[in-house]
Amino acid sequence: MIIIGEKINGLFASVAKAIDRRDASYIQDLAISQVKHGAHILDINTGPGREDAPAVMEWLVKTVQEVVDVPLSIDTPGPKTMEAGLRVCRNKPIMNSTTAERKRMEKFFPLCKEYDAEIICLTLDERGIPNDAQSRAEMAMLMMTTAMEYDIMPERIYLDPLILPVGAAQDQCKKVIEAIRIFQTLNEPPPRTVVGLSNVSNLTKERSLLNRTYLAMLMGAGLTAAICDPLDEELMKIVKAGEILLNQRLYCDDFLRA
DSSP, X not given: OEXXXXXXXXXXXXXXXXXXXXOHHHHHHHHHHHHHTTOSEEEEEOOSSOTTHHHHHHHHHHHHHTTOOSOEEEEOSOHHHHHHHHXXXXXXXXXXXXXXXXXHHHHHHHHHHHTTOEEEEESOBTTBSOSSHHHHHHHHHHHHHHHXXXXXXXXXXXXXXXXXXXXXXXXXXXXXXXXHHHHTTSSSSOOEEEEEGGGGGTTOSOHXXXXXXXXXXXXXXXXXXXXXXXXXXXXXXXXXHHHHHTTSSOOOTTTTTO
């Protein structure tokens, strides 16, 4: 399971304040702690509504790279902000993300090719998020075939079926699991998959419990990666236990420490 740390995101008030102050030490502490607790990749998001988003993204990427050496996921809907982050990435970056909207694919796939990046593809188009797993799979296939027109092969793609909050769209939780399973039939070898895990518990009281339970269910369905909170120790224990039970890592009695 690939863990993508979610904490460096301007949506969090404390991170937004650190960005405004250009408080490098606060951002760097977040980066170090996430990697220390098991994050393989760090998601970098400037937060919404910033006129200076390209400059902020460049600053965030450079600041994080001063203290950790892991790939970064450049998380923004803006092409200029995306390129600002890609331009200064040292390791192979991930673009988070494109949708199946033609205009977005025409902007983001060329950037993906130019910077030799990997890319997250969201099953979303002008009509919104599909209501069922099969329609999500059809949209995923469209993005994969379109990416290939730009010489971006499936092994550089993560498919995201888009989790919705259980409190608002409870029936969609099962459909996302079904979509993860179907995605694995779209190519050989199977394409990688990713979710924004904390979306499932948005505006609920038992956020950690829902996140942990759903992650275990998604792992069983074949999920490759999750954008989540690596500082949640119980969540990370579930990841480790799941890897053992799915025969992805060798068992030992101290597997939680190992």
